[in-house]
Amino acid sequence: MISFSEVSKRYPNGFEALRNVSFTVETGEMALINGHSGAGKTTLLRLIAAIERSTTGSVIVNGQDVGRLNDAAVPFLRRNFGLVFQDQKLLFDRSVFENVLLPLQISGFESKAAVRRVRAALDKVGLLNKEKARPITLSGGEQQRLCIARAIVSRPSILIADEPTSNLDMEYAKDIMAIFKSFHQVGVTVLISTHDVELLGGTPQRILTLSHGELTG
Amino acid sequence: MNIWLSYHWHALALAFKRLALIPFSTLLTLGVIGIAFSLPAGIYVFLENVEALSGHFSSGPQLSLFLKLNATESDVGKIESFLKENPHVASFKFIPKASALKQFKESPGLAGVMDGLEGNPLPDAFVITAKDVSTETLETLSRALSELRQVEHVQLDSAWTQRLDALLKLGRLAAWMLSVLLSLLVIAVVFNTIRLQILTMRDEIEVAKLIGATNGFICRPFLYFGTIQGLVGGIVAWLIISLGIHLTDEPVKHLMQLYETDFRLYHLSMGDSLIMFLFSAGLGWLGAWLSVVSHLLKIEPQ
Numbered sequence: 001m002i003s004f005s006e007v008s009k010r011y012p013n014g015f016e017a018l019r020n021v022s023f024t025v026e027t028g029e030m031a032l033i034n035g036h037s038g039a040g041k042t043t044l045l046r047l048i049a050a051i052e053r054s055t056t057g058s059v060i061v062n063g064q065d066v067g068r069l070n071d072a073a074v075p076f077l078r079r080n081f082g083l084v085f086q087d088q089k090l091l092f093d094r095s096v097f098e099n100v101l102l103p104l105q106i107s108g109f110e111s112k113a114a115v116r117r118v119r120a121a122l123d124k125v126g127l128l129n130k131e132k133a134r135p136i137t138l139s140g141g142e143q144q145r146l147c148i149a150r151a152i153v154s155r156p157s158i159l160i161a162d163e164p165t166s167n168l169d170m171e172y173a174k175d176i177m178a179i180f181k182s183f184h185q186v187g188v189t190v191l192i193s194t195h196d197v198e199l200l201g202g203t204p205q206r207i208l209t210l211s212h213g214e215l216t217g
Numbered sequence: 218m219n220i221w222l223s224y225h226w227h228a229l230a231l232a233f234k235r236l237a238l239i240p241f242s243t244l245l246t247l248g249v250i251g252i253a254f255s256l257p258a259g260i261y262v263f264l265e266n267v268e269a270l271s272g273h274f275s276s277g278p279q280l281s282l283f284l285k286l287n288a289t290e291s292d293v294g295k296i297e298s299f300l301k302e303n304p305h306v307a308s309f310k311f312i313p314k315a316s317a318l319k320q321f322k323e324s325p326g327l328a329g330v331m332d333g334l335e336g337n338p339l340p341d342a343f344v345i346t347a348k349d350v351s352t353e354t355l356e357t358l359s360r361a362l363s364e365l366r367q368v369e370h371v372q373l374d375s376a377w378t379q380r381l382d383a384l385l386k387l388g389r390l391a392a393w394m395l396s397v398l399l400s401l402l403v404i405a406v407v408f409n410t411i412r413l414q415i416l417t418m419r420d421e422i423e424v425a426k427l428i429g430a431t432n433g434f435i436c437r438p439f440l441y442f443g444t445i446q447g448l449v450g451g452i453v454a455w456l457i458i459s460l461g462i463h464l465t466d467e468p469v470k471h472l473m474q475l476y477e478t479d480f481r482l483y484h485l486s487m488g489d490s491l492i493m494f495l496f497s498a499g500l501g502w503l504g505a506w507l508s509v510v511s512h513l514l515k516i517e518p519q
Binding site: 079090 | 227421424430
């Protein structure tokens, strides 16, 4: 469960990225965060993962107040999430396989089981035949799918994706959205920011709309 | 326990991988650390050898006591009993004037000198070995002896060894100061290599933090990296010293044969070598730790 209550985020330069935002996403729910560029979508997601802290208000994830976590607890909070970044943040000096393996190494996964999990995650996003390739040789859509494989490999309870389809053409983007939906169907909480609601293809879905830092719908 | 081991195994493997990725700079760093260690350790080995060598030549903590020419047998007896009771005396040997003269006459070249003399100009003498070599003991003993009746002169045979000892002490002090300075150098070298590593791996560190890596997880490979550099640097130093000994062993042996002494150069003992390896590994770790604390922990995902 993710819950915002009266959250504001003001940057040192005076820019107010979020203003008085309150909402709750229940466990197992899928929600889209929609809004124009600069509306505060990315900031909102960053507050959940404790990449930034709110100026006022509280962000509660699985019963923990993210704003009050001490630095040592932050890594363990982040292990609840599968994060898909707008700029992907892949490691280009490692193979596809090693990129996906990283979260499991971090959480101290036993290596044989880890290999199976990496293959399962790559299979899920359709990259199993490219496990030895370098990320740089992949197409944009494939890189995005690799990022998703890395996000899901440790089977997180919450999947957070920041503009996962922004640089992709329609075909690829629909693929990616379908992958997210399939995770939602198996009980994962999914939170996606996007400026393009059309991608959902008519499925009724909860949509949180941000405008200039305020929740408008 | 298993998780703990696998974390460390992973970090160690990663450290080796990173070292292997930059072979040239790794070799240079190891060379610098090795040379830095080989200087003080080499001086130490040199001093140990000089000390061992001085042991070959010196007669130990010996004193010669010469009696007055008119000393009687009862004076000799009194001195003998004094020496027996003195706790600082390990052993002594009495050389009566007659046997001293005989010895003198037997030595080639000096025989003729004595022939022209009437009577025996040589005094009775004692050669005394003290229990320990400390300057204090020897001085006390020699003062006590010279105050005895009918004693003409007390001579410390080992005065020159003491001077050598003082010199060696000074040398050791210099070696220590050099070790401290070069240890700082080693720390600085490791600190800097790790700093460069961290800078080139900024992306990786950020990503790892984003997907839940603890600081420990991120630091560990760097700490291993520094420790390995320190340890291998220590081994390089050991090899440099070995090479030095190997090259000088023959000439030294030849020189010693000219002095009719059988002397072989010492290497660092097993214990000393182990201490050096541990110390160099420890310094590597320390340099890495300082670097990690001052650079790596500051990197936060943007």
